[in-house]
Amino acid sequence: MSDFAELHFGGEVYKLPVVEGTENEKALDISKLRGQSGLITIDPGYKNTGSTESAITFLDGEKGILRYRGYPIEQLAEKSSFLEVAYLIIYGELPNTEELKKWEREITYHTLIHEDFKVLLEGFPSNAHPMGVLSSCVTALTAFYPDSLDPVRSKNEVRISIVRLMAKLPTLASWAYKNEIGQPLLYPKNDMDYCSSFLRMMFATPAEDFKPDPVVVAALNTLLILHADHEQNCSTSTVRIVGSSHASLYASVSAGINALWGPLHGGANQAVIEMLEAIKADGGDADKYLAKAKDKDDPFRLMGFGHRVYKNFDPRARIIKKAADDVLGKLGVNDPILDIAKKLEEAALSDPYFVERKLYPNVDFYSGIIYRALGIPTNMFTVMFALGRLPGWIGQWKEMRENNEPIGRPRQVYTGYNERNYTDLSKR
Ligand code: SDX
Numbered sequence: 001m002s003d004f005a006e007l008h009f010g011g012e013v014y015k016l017p018v019v020e021g022t023e024n025e026k027a028l029d030i031s032k033l034r035g036q037s038g039l040i041t042i043d044p045g046y047k048n049t050g051s052t053e054s055a056i057t058f059l060d061g062e063k064g065i066l067r068y069r070g071y072p073i074e075q076l077a078e079k080s081s082f083l084e085v086a087y088l089i090i091y092g093e094l095p096n097t098e099e100l101k102k103w104e105r106e107i108t109y110h111t112l113i114h115e116d117f118k119v120l121l122e123g124f125p126s127n128a129h130p131m132g133v134l135s136s137c138v139t140a141l142t143a144f145y146p147d148s149l150d151p152v153r154s155k156n157e158v159r160i161s162i163v164r165l166m167a168k169l170p171t172l173a174s175w176a177y178k179n180e181i182g183q184p185l186l187y188p189k190n191d192m193d194y195c196s197s198f199l200r201m202m203f204a205t206p207a208e209d210f211k212p213d214p215v216v217v218a219a220l221n222t223l224l225i226l227h228a229d230h231e232q233n234c235s236t237s238t239v240r241i242v243g244s245s246h247a248s249l250y251a252s253v254s255a256g257i258n259a260l261w262g263p264l265h266g267g268a269n270q271a272v273i274e275m276l277e278a279i280k281a282d283g284g285d286a287d288k289y290l291a292k293a294k295d296k297d298d299p300f301r302l303m304g305f306g307h308r309v310y311k312n313f314d315p316r317a318r319i320i321k322k323a324a325d326d327v328l329g330k331l332g333v334n335d336p337i338l339d340i341a342k343k344l345e346e347a348a349l350s351d352p353y354f355v356e357r358k359l360y361p362n363v364d365f366y367s368g369i370i371y372r373a374l375g376i377p378t379n380m381f382t383v384m385f386a387l388g389r390l391p392g393w394i395g396q397w398k399e400m401r402e403n404n405e406p407i408g409r410p411r412q413v414y415t416g417y418n419e420r421n422y423t424d425l426s427k428r
Pocket residue numbers: 045229230232233234263264265266268293294300301302303304305306307308309357359362363364
């Protein structure tokens with residue numbers, strides 16, 4: 001196969017080099033196109049446009065493949081821990097025993113946050129959405145750790161900035177929740193693992209010796225692994241483009257949290273549960289809502305279905321669906337909306353509208369059902385997604401800075417007025 005493409009335009013022929021990845025993905029390198037031909041490309045939503053070359057995550061949307069640094073998600077979800085996967089995504093290799101112990105110890109001893117965050121939290125009204133609180137608190141970390149403002153000056157500053165963010169996000173997330181419900185804030189416990197300490201900060205009160213259910217801890221560990229990275233999705237692309245201006249890691253991740261919040265992206269897990277509860281309240285008629293989703297005049301979308309990349313199945317959805325059955329069984333939870341979800345899925349998977357458009361359940365379709373079973377409140381679901389996606393945001397930001405990628409500044413096609421003269425107010 002030739003290693004270039006030819007573009008015929010204006011009587012000229014332009015050769016565009018073809019870039020090939022380690023999984024035989026091919027891309028046209030158009031980095032010199034404008035200088036040679038005066039042409040730019042346009043691709044709303046970047047559906048056909050690659051923004052970078054990355055060695056972190058590989059997806060194959062047709063085959064439903066997802067690998068972090070070459071390791072299949074199915075193996076990592078079954079055998080690894082979230083902190084081990086975070087290390088893999090950020091530093092490129094699975095840690096050895098000593099490296100993992102050091103990583104876990106560093107994170108354990110950086111989970112505390114400055115007491116002044118309590119003043120910041122008290123400033124939010126009780127109905128503030130935890131995602132807005134979380135992104136504000138992550139930006140506020142720049143005030144408490146000024147050496148994080150441009151950590152790329154030294155590897156030590158990068159490492160400590162990464163460790164602080166990995167360690168403090170669970171504390172910030174649980175404090176946002178406790179502040180919302182008016183309960184006392186709890187401090188992390190160093191003798192508990194990452195997931196157990198987070199669950200304790202979320203659900204315990206100072207008066208009790210809380211021990212999380214091992215089933216819940218294991219399910220949370222799996223869910224965080226499944227969300228850890230997903231190549232150039234909307235929020236990760238946001239982190240990369242903000243970071244490309246040499247904004248700090250904390251400022252870039254705060255922007256990523258806000259991008260994830262949207263209901264078309266990470267906010268879908270909350271929207272799925274709200275949709276299922278609305279269907280249940282309306283009599284549980286899945287067919288009625290499938291018809292609404294297909295009606296072009298109806299803004300209703302089947303939340304948790306469809307994906308920009310996966311066009312046969314989302315491998316994470318398969319793992320989460322099995323985990324949902326397992327966790328609800330072990331916890332003895334009988335959630336009627338799970339039945340509605342399964343009925344919706346079965347109907348959609350045989351409906352031509354969904355089959356033709358390759359709309360399958362995505363990672364968000366079943367995750368909300370597990371979060372509910374674990375006792376996580378609905379408006380914290382996307383916060384859980386952010387906790388999981390943090391290593392991906394960090395790893396992609398780090399890769400972008402280490403590769404000295406240029407500041408992101410897309411071009412456009414102008415469609416406004418041609419030149420015209422100013423008219424005095426009296427003549428308008
Ligand atoms: C995540 O990118 C990632 O990797 C994201 C993510 C990650 O890990 O970071 O995987 C996490 O964001 C998962 C997606 C969560 N969002 C939802 O569940 C919201 C519902 N889904 C959609 O809004 C939609 O499917 C998207 C946003 C996920 C994908 O949208 P695309 O690729 O831009 O596709 P599209 O909007 O152009 O839709 C193509 C067609 C359209 O119909 P036609 O114009 O061809 O007639 O499919 C239809 C759409 O109307 N369609 C749906 C639908 N999703 C697409 N119709 C009904 N219900 C849906 N959910």
